Amino acid sequence: MSADRLVAFLQALIRTRSMPGEEAELTDRVVQEWHDLQFDEVRTDAAGNALAFVRGREPGPAWLLLTHLDHVSEGDASLWTHPPFEGVLEGDTVHGRGAVDIKGPLAAQTYALAALLARGERPRRDVWIAAVTQEEVGGEGAAHLVAHPPGEIGAVIVAEPSSNRLMLGHRGVAHVHVQLRGRAHHASLALHDQNPFFALGELLRRVQALTFEPHPVVGASSLTVTQVTHDSGSENLTPNTVTAVLDWRFSEEDAENRATLARLLRDLPTDAQLAPLWTAHNTPGFSTAPEHPLARLVAPYAAASQGDVGATPGVWKFATDGRYTHAAGWPTVGWGPGDEGLAHTTQERVSVPEMQAYATALADLLSRETF
Known part of the structure; x- marks a missing residue:
């Protein structure tokens, strides 16, 4: 050659x-x-x-x-x-x-x-x-x-x-866009229950605590936050929404992943969904x-x-x-x-x-x- x-x-x-x-x-x-x-x-x-x-x-x-x-x-x-x-x-x-x-x-x-x-x-x-x-x-x-x-x-x-x-x-790969909702207000009011950054904090805590059983060939799944954006245009204004992108590398079946996501987002102000399987945002390994x-x-x-x-x-x-x-x-x-x-x-x-x-x-x- x-x-x-x-x-x-x-x-x-x-x-x-x-x-x-x-x-x-x-x-x-x-x-x-x-x-x-x-x-x-x-x-x-x-x-x-x-x-x-x-x-x-x-x-x-x-x-x-x-x-x-x-x-x-x-x-x-x-x-x-x-x-x-x-x-x-x-x-x-x-x-x-x-x-x-x-x-x-x-x-x-x-x-x-x-x-x-x-x-x-x-x-x-x-x-x-x-x-x-x-x-x-x-x-x-x-x-x-x-x-x-x-x-x-x-x-x-x-x-x-x-x-x-x-x-x-x-492993498979999925990207979940989680939009956490609040109500914009002047920062001086410090209405934590209406500031979606505090809901984001709870989401991050849950992600950090999440564990997966190892797959015998490809190993354990992983889930982490890669991007965070918000709609506030001022340093003294809280946002209406904060969006976090979850990067998910998985070996579990789709139904199990959906159940895991539902537990992860329970009682948070969001209705985020895992994209259908075999779309650009959710493909198996x-x-x-x-x-x-x-x-x-x-x-x-x-x-x-x-x-x-x-x-x-x-x-x-x-x-x-x-x-x-x-x-x-x-x-x-x-x-x-x-x-x-x-x-x-x-x-x-x-x-x-x-x-x-x-x-x-x-x-x-x-x-x-x-x-």
Whole structure:
């Protein structure tokens, strides 16, 4: 596998800005690369997802290699050591927005397949590779993909950054906007029962006291307050309303979450609701047991890509499109190059040797294994 071509492709991806809903130019660039690499079928779908197919040696359900096209904003570009959209190669590291989330993993999955074809080999089973839209804002592209599958899918590898560690899932994520009501009045009156900041204080106390039972794979849920806004325009005027945003990372079922929220808000001046499941403000996670055949199959290849035969699987803190493939009944694990701690930061970068190790191990997996 040519490191030069892998790096050049990654740099081209980074240099193509692709915010959610604005992925079309990047889709075209990915499709062009897959055509140039002579994948057997290359196309896009109605959601703007990029899809390609590489025919295997044996019949049966296909692998799905899954990444996405969009990235978050670069923020203040002056805070970056290297310009966020130049794809600077410094030593053996490529810098830029999307380097780990998720253009490095997309490039590595692409060149794992390219490496097989370049040496005249075919994967043992058919392989679909997909780069989908709007992952960063709820997963509209992945939702379309599982509703309109390109073929029979037998197993999914989600290549979000994991430092090449096998990942067994992640918790769900919900955002609840709690608007606490009061009555605006002059601060000198100090009417605490009409000041919604005191109701907010009680809400914060309850959130702090809340505990969850640990899930055997993805761990215990968490709930915290991330934003607080109010409608007072003066330092000597209390607000009519205070709104707090609750960030909820959960493993419980939806009905249990709704009951928990009801207890959390009981007797407070609010009627906040948890959004319906499978909307942008409430999506579940997924978990795959370490004993699952897919986890056992991928584990040694992930360990090889880490250079650690004793490596143990992990779970992601953040959400991925694996929630959609898992819910569709497609066995799903995670495995991708890049440090997840660098995602969405101004230090975002990815190691070229790590991408190469991943691509080599993934090519070996695809050439040897079935399920």
